[in-house]
Amino acid sequence: MSARRQLSFDDLGTPLVEATLVVVDLETTGTDPRADAITEIGAVKVRGGEVLGEFRTFVDPERPIPAYIASLTGITDASVAGAPSIRAALPMFLDFVGDAALVAHNARFDLSFLSAQAAACEIGWTRPPVLDTLALARTVFRRDEVRDHKLSTLAAHVGASVSPDHRALSDARATVDVLHAIIERLGPAGASTLEDLGAAHRRVTPAQLRKKHLAADVPPVPGVYQFLDADGAVLYVGTSRNLRTRVRTYFTAAETRRKVLDMLPRAESIHVIDCATPTEAAVRELRIIAREKPPSNRHGLRPETANWLRLGSGTEGLRAARLARCETDGSAQIGPLPSRHVVEPLRALLTDAVLGRGAGLERSAGAGPLAEPGHRARLRRAMLEDPREVLDHVAARLRAQVDAGRYEDAAALQDLARTYLAAARRAARLRALAAVPLLIAARPSTEAVIGGSGWELLAVRHGRFSGTTLVPARTDPLPFARSLAMTGLGEAELAAPLCQGYHQEAEILLRWLEGEGVRTVLSEGAWQLPARARFEAEHLAERFALTAAGRGA
Template sequence: MPAAPPVAPAAAPLGPPAPRPVRSPVQTSLDDLGTPLHDVTFVVVDLETTGGSARTCAITEIGAVKVRGGEVLGELSTLVDPGGPVPPLITVLTGITDAMVAAAPPVDQVLAAFWEFVGDAVLVAHNAPFDTGFLRAAGARSGRPWPGNEVVCTVSLSRAVLGRDEVRDHKLGTLAAHLGSATTPTHRALDDARATVDVLHALLGRLGGVGVRTLEDLRDQLRAGARLQPARRSRRHLAEGLPSAPGVYLFLDGLGEVLYVGTSRDIRRRVRSYFTAGETRARMDQMVARAARVVPVVCPTPLEAAVRELRLIAEHRPAYNRRSTRPERGRWLKLTDEAFPRLSVVRRVADDGAAYLGPVSSARAAELAVEALHEAHPLRRCTARLPARPAPGASACAL
């Protein structure tokens, strides 16, 4: 088999009703919208090696294809001198012989050209840990650290999109045939990279049909690492326009009933997570299916958000909050409405003019909070009600 040409030049890139929501003014930005996948530059790479261990084996060939918006921007293909013999089994599998790599450039020279070709693109590979493992190991031996490019694995994407009823496995050859790739994988780097491009585009097309349209969406799906739930992803529009700020969020159904109350340091990011494969709680599936809108309540601090969340749960008793099913377990800190107020732990909030803080999750936590407040503030500890003006001859009250 004739040797592949040396490094080819890369083509130049083308150019609720209650409570009332308190919302911060939010200006839509590129960060809010995410980067559309058709604007993302991907470099799809495949390696041939002398074996399966990145620690003891070496690269024999690199093939890479740069794409954006479905268009091929450039290709790179080169054999690599592995610095040792090519095992016979590898020659049988790939067709790469000792004679073919004898005059090939060394790996440090190839890596320099490869990373220049990649730039800041998102790196894609089929079974990416294998390819990136060899690239990292070769870079470490050559004094070239990993540049930090984002990595997408088409095996992980395939597992998220294609069920066992569609494909028997997620090998490149299986996927290329099933998804109609124009290139048949041959265990040569450039052919396999071209086939992986077709697989990537087909998988992204499937994902786009259920709302995965930005690089941020793709990250969420890869981070979740589970099978995609199209019905859940289709509800993702409920997160649009939410603020990236600390606070409370309320899921409401079509009648305005509060289904669920939660809190987060970033409302928008947290709500988006309910529509990814990372959310595995069955009751959340049911809740999301019923939800018609999400109401944010922006809070200045996470602490205030946590207190507001507990109060809203106690007020609305949402069906999908576990804590709302056992409200009797909550405790409240009560500060009496007196000239010399006192602090106590109670189970119920009364309309008596006192200030209440809570609910607190346990009696122990409530007692600890009372002790902390007593240490920080000179509140009296006696339980007698004190008049605004002491009576003649009344004994003193020690705080």
Template sequence: MTGPSPTRTDRRPRPAAVQVTIDDLGTPLTDVTFVVVDLETTGGSAHTDAITEIGAVRVRGGVVLGEFGTLVDPGRDIPPYVSVLTGITSTMVATAPRIEAVLPAFLEFSRGAVLVAHNAPFDIGFLKAACAQVGTAWPPAATVDTAVLARRLLTRDEVPNCKLGTLAPFFSAGTLPTHRALDDAKATVDVLHGLLERLGPLGITSLEELTGLTRQVDPQRRRKRHLADDVPHGPGVYVFRGPGDEPLYVGTSTDLRARVRSYFTAGEQRSRMTEMVGLAQRVEALRCAHDLEAAVRELRLIAQHKPRYNRRSRFPERLLWVRLTDDAFPRLSVVRRVRPGTGTFLGPFADRRAADAAVAAVHEALPLRQCGGRLTPSPTHPGCALAGMGRCSAPCTGAQSREEYAATTAVLSAAVAADPGRLCAPLLGRVDRLAHEGRFEDAAVLRDRLAVLVRALRRRQRLALLAEVPELTLARPDGSGGWALSVVRRGRLVAAGVATRGTPVRGYLQQLKTTAETVLGPEGELAASVEEAELVLRWMEKPGTRLVEVTGTLACRAPGTGALRGFLDLVDAGRTARDPFGDDRAGRTRSRPERVTGGAPGRARRSALASRV
């Protein structure tokens, strides 16, 4: 036998290397393995109902590679109306395997494939819930929804709706849907192939283009992409302005151009933002030195203009405070403004419920009077019901002098200033006592009130930390060898800049201070909004931030609320586990996309069960 020598060099001409284009990238649809799946269930909710049948077909390149079909015992009776719809009765599934036995086999059957379903959120939602039930991780996989794809590619002149029972005859499916899982999966395979044939004239040949098609940008939004043309790169604030040049929405980003452009892509699915972009006539961009300046400018613009499409930070003046009045026998009241020299203030609180919870916690710990108005002690005063229960020291009856009452209020003043121990220790003890007595609901109520109080104390002490510093200078590396600088006066950002690499930092910092804003207001009080001061605090506490200069004293008063951090951690951990059956899904679904070929919008989505067939 003769043959080529193993050392001989093959001199046959080799094909020249070719540089592929962007259009050549991606996974060709002919090479994609699809697993078309359909389920039958006991109802329409993945959280309360169960799977009764799974049917799936594995295909690639138009060739069927395998089928999967089985009944599933849901562990409960099948409602009669479901049996009428699907033909599956409780007797039929009595001897069928449970989902924990079926699910591993299905996941192995669908391994490495793109999942396809008609109304995919329904089927995929049930499969994910089943995985969570048996403790199996849901494998990441791309999905294709033939219902959404049909709405993109078909017009109402061709089909009156995009139900599977309508699409299967339209594409001459070999199997018609019968409300049985495997039959419906086979019908969906033919529908999928019919839809894929329509993608060729549109130039869609890859999996990435197919999955992106179901998130196509609304034409009206696409036409406004030019609004981002003049927006620069870098950190800053952007303002969408409406027909009357009024601010519609204010946002911030570390890359202005990239962020503004994202509003005109399929990545932005919020209905409010879609409406806002439809009204926008121009985008104003404000460059900032770094992210802290951008965040502060955003807050100030939102508070000033109150744009209709911003939800947070629009009304900083609506924050609430708990005030310990400065009269002879002080009491607690909820107010909107902090007036220096008119008492002790605790807070702020986002709403009245939180403020009332803190007030209730203080009254649980201290026998402060809860009656309104000024008080004139008199031995003939009968007192109130709270005094009879020991919840009030009854200064109205003369039972307590001003000095004795002042000793009680001093506990709250000390807690606000630095030491919450004497105020919170009795409440912690009472929580433990109630729990030991089996009064768990009462213990939970008091625990939550105490948590609100502790957080308010911590917030107030942190704000006081900045309020008492006339000026401080902060620096952070900018990532390019330079330094991002911030000058803060009594909690207010008054100057910001970046000393680029090679620039003398001290000289540049002196220029910043020369042009910095002069703050107004009394000494020892915040010169900024609460949210702005907290932004400064978070920036200051980031790893890598350096304190360059300080005028005055920057120090936390001891002992502070650090000893209560463990209590807050326990409360937060308990809150996440308090409602194990809570539904944490988004409350809204994405609006129906427009078809590629145009035409009238589709009809309203039917119920979960009825819309699949």
């Protein structure tokens, strides 16, 4: 790398003038996100000081609003009558937010309610970057300037155009003016990016300042980065769609992870690997971590071993296994499992479902032989093809536990059944992909391609990454696919049953292959995933509902 160069703030993240921010405020029935509910959502979307849009809705809390809350906010039971429930309102709000960063005054309060409601409604939500104007105001406005940092006090101090009145949209509008005043104060001090602003109430460490030059020449491309010590040993590995932006955040106050801050004093250089696509980068990251085992990366990434539940060949019953093996001898396995601690409960569950209650406990000390061939065939079918026998058994037990008021036991059994379904589905996907000698597929590219748009081609051999390339639009992909077919030939020699030893890599590829717009370009052998519905959690709910109707299976 070149001589040490002082980084400009523009190099360190998203410029504030380009950052889209959604300033949000909630009104609620109380202060406990686990017990109370949202009654109103107000939000303002801004970029570069310009208001792009506003969002406001009442929310039916589906419970009476306490009198003191109604007197404080003016929101009564009549106000929310006919309003959408949080199950309808929250997706609308999240659509309004999109990819923007969130801003709130005392953000912990608002984000705790949004997170709790998203979880309760089973709405997938990856929390975006968050700015807290309360924390920032405490840095910017000292007590000799303002008596406190309440929103009403700050709004009056900065001359906000709207006075907060404990109504969501009014408070959000006032927070916008407070935010702009904070930015005006921090701008001359160098806070010109979203990352700078988010970390303005923190301080960088001496090691971060001392090592900042290491990121000077990192390119803005997808790839993998490695922090190396003086001897060239790998300390930490990561990946990003934009290496420059990601790596340089390690040297700002936004970086607070202890493992990273402890690693930086030992780092002497940064090695980057440019990759054609983020998929290639993700696979390379996994392979480097598995090979080098960097001390500062997450622990436990050992793809060479896993936890499986195996039905052996012949008369051999169910037992734990650390390695996946070929199933051509009539054996079967599901997994990898989340933990070795679920192996015994899963074995008992499947054995009970086929042999009857108590059989799993009698066999808990060892796999034991299966006396009747029919039992083995039923277990194998439940592991590979059809979970209905197990789900009917679980549904009957759940109904008995619920009727007896044993709700904790019912929840534990439901979790175990879902673990079984997830393990069977996971194995089915890995099994199908591992069986394909070569698969080359294409999907619309999310990366920059010559001409502005195009296709991303991915080559997979027996579930292992073989190669990738980008193809411009209106270009015949077949020549590129044939070229990819000549790469990665050695990957076939490393193939293993159910992608043993590289299942994390295979799952990255499976997520890509299951994305929208994917088309098969070339293949050797047939790639066909088992029907998704066979091992889906909603089928347990369906079987349980049948027990309530008195119709059984």
